[in-house]
Amino acid sequence: LAVHGMGAHSDRFADMAKFLKPKxxxxxxxxxxxxxxxxAEPGHVKTMAVYHDDISKLKGIIKTENPxxxxxxxxxxxxxxxxxxxxxxxxxxxxxxxxxxPVYKDVMKISPARRVGIALTALFNPEAQVKMPFKxxxxxxxxxxISKIRKDTREHRIASTGLLxxxxxxxxxxxxxxxxxxxxxxLLLAGKxxxxxxEYNKKLFKKLKCDKEMKLYPDSFHALTIDKNRKQxxxxxxxxxxxxxxxxxxxxx
Numbered sequence: 729l730a731v732h733g734m735g736a737h738s739d740r741f742a743d744m745a746k747f748l749k750p751k752x753x754x755x756x757x758x759x760x761x762x763x764x765x766x767x768a769e770p771g772h773v774k775t776m777a778v779y780h781d782d783i784s785k786l787k788g789i790i791k792t793e794n795p796x797x798x799x800x801x802x803x804x805x806x807x808x809x810x811x812x813x814x815x816x817x818x819x820x821x822x823x824x825x826x827x828x829x830p831v832y833k834d835v836m837k838i839s840p841a842r843r844v845g846i847a848l849t850a851l852f853n854p855e856a857q858v859k860m861p862f863k864x865x866x867x868x869x870x871x872x873x874i875s876k877i878r879k880d881t882r883e884h885r886i887a888s889t890g891l892l893x894x895x896x897x898x899x900x901x902x903x904x905x906x907x908x909x910x911x912x913x914x915l916l917l918a919g920k921x922x923x924x925x926x927e928y929n930k931k932l933f934k935k936l937k938c939d940k941e942m943k944l945y946p947d948s949f950h951a952l953t954i955d956k957n958r959k960q961x962x963x964x965x966x967x968x969x970x971x972x973x974x975x976x977x978x979x980x981x
Contacts, residue, residue: 729786729822730757730981731779733805733831733951734771734860737764737882740804744953747962748981753969754794755981758786760807762891764882772855772888776898779810780818787819798973800981802826802965804953805924806895813898815911824912824972826965826981828952831924832899832932837861846889847896854890866922867951870958877954906935913938914968916961919946941968 730741738757745755759766761773761782773779783801790799801822803811808830815825838846838861849856862885864877877883915933917926926944933942943964948955955961969981 729783729790729799729801730755731783731801731803731807731811732757732760732763733803733807734887735763735883735885736805736807736951737880739764739882740951740953743958744962744965744981747959748966751966753966753981756786756790758782760810762888763884767882767884769855769888770884771857771886772891773894774890776810776813776891776894780814783810783814784819798823800824800826800969802828802981803830804828804951805831809895809898809902812902812909816902816905816909820910822911824914824969825909826914826916826968828916828961829918829921829924829926829950830915830929831895832903833925833928834923835921835925836923846892850889850893854888854893856889857886858889858892860885860887862923866949868949868954869947869956870954873954903932903935906932907937909936909938911938912972913940914965915940915942916952916964917942917944918948918950918952918955919944920948921950923950939972 732738732740738759741755741757748755761778762769762771799822801811808827815822846858865874868874913936917929952961
């Protein structure tokens with residue numbers, strides 16, 4: 729069960745699905761409200777609890793269609809934070825948690841004053857839109873992918889003040905309770921991440937007390953699943969998942 733990040737949509741996992749399908753691993757990708765085809769209110773959701781409810785519904789579909797099959801949850805960027813909080817606060821019943829370039833702390837060029845302003849605005853106008861200061865070319869080194877994203881009308885760089893505050897609160901909670909995660913964790917980090925703080929993620933990784941593994945890709949940009957070396961990343965995901973599943977007849981992410 730795969731959860732995309734801010735500004736993205738479920739098709740970001742298309743290449744991963746194609747890579748894993750011949751290996752008997754199915755990928756079910758969630759479309760987050762406020763993004764992709766669900767952008768009636770771009771970048772906004774009434775409460776982030778809606779995302780966890782949607783994950784639960786998709787999980788129910790997966791389990792109904794494929795009973796007694798191991799299920800892993802994966803997220804990229806903001807989606808990794810959402811997946812993490814799903815396991816922490818809502819539903820720990822997953823065979824493993826895969827976090828790709830999670831944003832527990834961002835390194836985007838937003839001044840402290842601007843951040844305070846966003847938080848204050850969220851109190852009386854949580855739907856207010858904020859254009860996020862990251863560039864498409866900061867996501868991937870693959871020029872073909874970047875060109876495709878620029879032409880994709882489903883992609884945008886907008887987040888509401890309410891969503892941003894919701895993310896902040898979950899970042900704080902996740903960091904404070906990192907040691908409470910029980911499911912196996914695979915942490916994938918981009919060495920040249922211009923959106924998330926890779927060094928901070930390394931520190932949080934040390935707090936995990938579960939079965940864990942970290943992979944650092946020194947030259948990779950933020951969106952690992954669409955970066956130039958994505959096949960290597962997919963192979964690492966397959967290796968890690970396979971090592972934790974006895975029956976490889978069919979697995980779900």
